[in-house]
Amino acid sequence: MSELSVAENIAKIVDEVGQDIGLPAHKIHRIIKSNAVIKLSVPLERDNGDVMILDGYRVQHNNARGPYKGGLRFHELVNEDEMIGLATLMSLKCALIDVPLGGAKGGVTINPRDLSADELKKLSVNFADVLAPYIGQDVDIPATDVNTNSTIIDWMVEAYEKHASKHDEAKATFTGKSLDNGGSKGKEMSTGRGGIVVTKGLFDEMGRRAPDRPSIAVYGFGNVGYAYAKLASDYGWRIQGLADSRGGIVTDEEGGLDPELTMRHKKSHGVQAGIYCMEGVCETHLGEEIDLDKFLAQETDVLVLAALENTITKKNMRSIKAKIIVEMANDAMSQEVHDFLSKNGVIVVPDILANAGGVAVSYLEWLQSKSDEQWEESEVNRQLTDIMLEAFHSVWDRGAAKRITLKQAAFQIALERLAKSI
Secondary structure, three states: OOHHHHHHHHHHHHHHHHHHHOOOHHHHHHHHOOEEEEEEEEEEEEOOOOOOEEEEEEEEOOOOOOOOOEEEEOOOOHHHHHHHHHHHHHHHHHHHOOOOOEEEEEEOOOHHOOOOHHHHHHHHHHHHHHHHOOOOOOOEEOOOOOOOOOHHHHHHHHOOOOOOOOHHHHHHHHHHHHHHOOOOOOOOOOHHHHHHHHHHHHHHHHHOOOOOOOEEEEEEOHHHHHHOOOOOOHHOOEEEEEEOOOOOOOOOOOOOOOOOHHHHHHHHEEEOOOOEEEOOOOHOOOOEEOOHHHHHHHHOOOOEOOOOOOOOOOOOOHHHOEEEEEOOOOOOEHHHHHHHHOOOEEEEOHHHHHHHHHHHHHHHHHHHHHOOOOOOOHHHHHHHHHHHHHHHHHHOOOOOOOOOOHHHHHHHHHHHHHHHOO
């Protein structure tokens, strides 16, 4: 039997947890169904004059608690099903951390590394143009996601300005902007920081069962994986391994790996358009090279999943030896895989909680843009920490009281809050 799709996996969880907490069938159905699934044709003129018509999507899942909110990604695997599942997850994530936003997700089916810098800008501008009728500062607020960043969002803001009624409205319609264009301090590290806050909260609750100096293996060494590894290293935790899609490195040295040095090496070995790293972690000689299957199967206190969906599957779940898994990527494992690992004593910190720091600071950026303010990074980090700790403790307490997994507890709380607003 094949792995469930993203949308099928999220729908299955919503249905099962919704029934467990006694939600009426009609409310479960409304939460599973998206309000709008928007299919878009995105033109792109290549440098050689050829014109491509790309598939674009924007799924607006539910706005019962506030405006739609969710990232835009450029990736060759972007499809309608993935967008539906991730938009649903975003609605639940916003409900769990209790911010007044709903869920959305969007993207274009393209490998951006195949594009020149000029083509990438054209794609960003054209996508913003076709999205314009469906978004707005109090309607739907896109953000960065896989293969998009502040440079791309700035291009989109500029393109959207001609559709907005006033200049400031365009900036409040997007989050993930550069600091010079009204972005929030602390945004770049926010998803990783939120994951660290939750992981530290978990260690505190574990008490004597928590490792004195935890070993950390991070699978997915992009922006989120780097931020998590960097902050974990700053805490004094030992970075045992770092990996991306091209391979990984591990070390048995007491000092562990240096995330900053590894990232500098990765970036220095080739970039395209000044934006995308072309070389992998595996190109560095700062540690022993290891293939990805062995990387996931290594013995470590914490395995951080910061790549794409379905990293751990039914094929490799029996090889997992980590004591704790932190899902920094959305839908990094199916419900069946989660249940298998949990029954075998692995603590899984679910994506709906672990990676919510990004949307928390997106919310804070939205507030700053609407009031034409830019807060100090210390203030942003303080509010992020408060939001994430409150969410974590609500999940931990629910899980402990009911003797259920953190994932079950998180989805129960999120569904209860969302159902109240429908």
